[in-house]
Amino acid sequence: MQPSAKAFWVPKAGNSVEEYEDASAHSDHRFAIADGATESSFSERWAQELVKQFVVQPPEHIRNSKIPLKEWLDPLQKQWHASIPWQRLPWYAEEKARNGAFTSFLGVEITPAPSRFRLFDLFRRRKGTQWHAFTVGDSCFFQVRNDAVLKSFPFDKSEQFNNRPLLISSNPSRNKSVWKHIKQTEGACDVGDLFLLMTDALALWFMKENEAGRKPWKTLLEINTDKAFANFVETMRKSSALRNDDTTLLICHWKD
Amino acid sequence: MAYTAEISRANPSAFIFLIDQSGSMLEPIAGSAEGKRKCDSVSDAINRLLHNLIIKCARGEGVRNFYDVCVIGYGAQVVPGFSGKLAGRDLVPISDIANAPARVEERTRQVEDGQGGTVTQKVKFPIWFEPVAKGTTPMGQALSMAHHILEGWVGRHPNSYPPIVINITDGEATDSGPAPQAEALCSLCTNDGPVLLFNCHISTKPLEPIVFPDSDDDLPDSFARTLYHSSSLLPDGLRDLARAENLDFGTETRGFAFNADLVELIRFLDIGTRASNLR
Numbered sequence: 001m002q003p004s005a006k007a008f009w010v011p012k013a014g015n016s017v018e019e020y021e022d023a024s025a026h027s028d029h030r031f032a033i034a035d036g037a038t039e040s041s042f043s044e045r046w047a048q049e050l051v052k053q054f055v056v057q058p059p060e061h062i063r064n065s066k067i068p069l070k071e072w073l074d075p076l077q078k079q080w081h082a083s084i085p086w087q088r089l090p091w092y093a094e095e096k097a098r099n100g101a102f103t104s105f106l107g108v109e110i111t112p113a114p115s116r117f118r119l120f121d122l123f124r125r126r127k128g129t130q131w132h133a134f135t136v137g138d139s140c141f142f143q144v145r146n147d148a149v150l151k152s153f154p155f156d157k158s159e160q161f162n163n164r165p166l167l168i169s170s171n172p173s174r175n176k177s178v179w180k181h182i183k184q185t186e187g188a189c190d191v192g193d194l195f196l197l198m199t200d201a202l203a204l205w206f207m208k209e210n211e212a213g214r215k216p217w218k219t220l221l222e223i224n225t226d227k228a229f230a231n232f233v234e235t236m237r238k239s240s241a242l243r244n245d246d247t248t249l250l251i252c253h254w255k256d
Numbered sequence: 257m258a259y260t261a262e263i264s265r266a267n268p269s270a271f272i273f274l275i276d277q278s279g280s281m282l283e284p285i286a287g288s289a290e291g292k293r294k295c296d297s298v299s300d301a302i303n304r305l306l307h308n309l310i311i312k313c314a315r316g317e318g319v320r321n322f323y324d325v326c327v328i329g330y331g332a333q334v335v336p337g338f339s340g341k342l343a344g345r346d347l348v349p350i351s352d353i354a355n356a357p358a359r360v361e362e363r364t365r366q367v368e369d370g371q372g373g374t375v376t377q378k379v380k381f382p383i384w385f386e387p388v389a390k391g392t393t394p395m396g397q398a399l400s401m402a403h404h405i406l407e408g409w410v411g412r413h414p415n416s417y418p419p420i421v422i423n424i425t426d427g428e429a430t431d432s433g434p435a436p437q438a439e440a441l442c443s444l445c446t447n448d449g450p451v452l453l454f455n456c457h458i459s460t461k462p463l464e465p466i467v468f469p470d471s472d473d474d475l476p477d478s479f480a481r482t483l484y485h486s487s488s489l490l491p492d493g494l495r496d497l498a499r500a501e502n503l504d505f506g507t508e509t510r511g512f513a514f515n516a517d518l519v520e521l522i523r524f525l526d527i528g529t530r531a532s533n534l535r
Contacts, residue, residue, distance in 0.1 A: 014264050014265070014266050019315075039312070041314060041316055042316060085317070088317070090317070090354070091380055091382070092310045092311055092319060092354050093314050093316065093317050093318065093319075095314075095380075096311050096314035099311075164500070244262065
């Protein structure tokens with residue numbers, strides 16, 4: 001089985017492409033999405049750093065109950081700090097940047113089942129393949145199987161979204177309350193499964209559509225080009241079905 | 257629904273601060289251990305608020321023009337209140353304010369040292385607005401000037417979140433204000449609702465402040481009741497934000513503070529100037 005993944009994104013209407021602050025990255029078995037906070041400065045590069053690093057090297061012991069996120073973030077925070085042109089920043093930009101950049105983060109890793117089952121899995125077309133996801137904030141993950149949402153993470157219902165999600169900061173002193181709010185979950189992969197990672201505006205639309213029984217993944221599966229995604233988002237924004245925000249979709253179809 | 261417009265560079269919002277600069281503003285404010293004068297407390301609060309607004313609008317290396325801001329002083333005269341390069345200008349885009357403080361003071365503040373203690377840290381404190389206290393209280397004229405400035409503004413920004421006017425005073429108007437001028441001001445509107453007027457009475461007396469009341473029952477005199485009734489009801493969005501901080505405001509809560517001390521003045525300005533959907 002091989003996943004076939006594709007990412008689509010558009011900035012918030014009224015903002016330029018350079019002002020897009022979401023990020024996504026994927027390899028053949030790792031997928032990550034992040035939503036840099038609009039109210040913080042230089043959050044786009046912070047969001048980018050996290051998703052890129054996750055794909056290259058996710059936090060160790062990702063499947064343990066306590067993900068050592070602090071150690072994983074440490075070099076990324078230093079990298080972010082070193083990337084800021086402190087010397088030429090005016091007083092307000094410096095003060096803002098010292099507060100730190102903030103982002104949501106959601107990472108999914110697909111791993112083969114434990115080795116003692118591997119032979120068995122081969123016979124069973126590797127049905128033992130597992131996925132594991134962890135998140136901070138309000139970026140979302142959905143697993144669709146047999147034309148229904150099998151897993152919705154970290155929220156089960158659309159009303160669970162709020163305007164003040166807890167976010168990961170580039171400033172270590174601002175992360176004290178983050179550690180106990182890391183959420184994680186896992187499940188099994190099967191042929192035909194569809195994995196969808198979304199930032200909050202699209203995720204909210206997706207959940208509301210699903211709650212109304214409208215199978216929104218079918219709409220998303222029909223999108224094959226960046227232009228088609230941009231058209232879809234523009235139409236949804238015009239009808240107020242989608243909040244005007246940076247919008248990112250990472251879609252992965254687990255095919256035979 | 258009113259007061260839901262997104263605040264963006266294409267559709268910015270506006271603040272106007274009306275500052276009482278009458279002679280009585282030289283008296284000490286209630287709640288200040290050092291006997292700080294009312295005019296100094298107000299100018300500090302306005303400078304701090306401008307600072308916070310600029311930081312809120314700062315992105316990357318610049319400031320996004322989410323707001324136009326005006327400060328009007330009323331006392332011996334009714335005039336725009338910015339000092340330095342901005343002197344004489346009324347509504348100024350927030351990025352221009354960020355780049356043109358009249359001067360920058362260095363002050364100290366206590367910050368956490370990360371090990372359970374505190375350390376003294378030097379911070380930059382930009383000044384745009386200087387304390388003035390002279391003359392009478394022509395509040396009606398000040399409200400009329402705000403009306404005049406905003407009349408053109410709402411015409412140019414029909415889809416914007418409505419402007420918020422915050423009037424800070426320590427006493428009764430000495431002209432025909434404030435009721436008729438306040439009513440005229442609040443009749444201006446964008447497609448997102450009428451202009452909001454919040455009034456803050458600051459105090460010399462160490463009496464219990466009444467902040468964001470939902471009736472005039474506990475107000476002591478007719479002037480306070482007039483100011484209360486000329487203050488706007490808090491929009492749902494602002495009430496929700498206040499509720500998130502455990503401040504439970506009812507649907508009749510008005511943007512009014514009576515006998516506010518220094519702490520209440522800052523809290524009032526903080527709540528009054530928030531908008532939930534800044535993007």
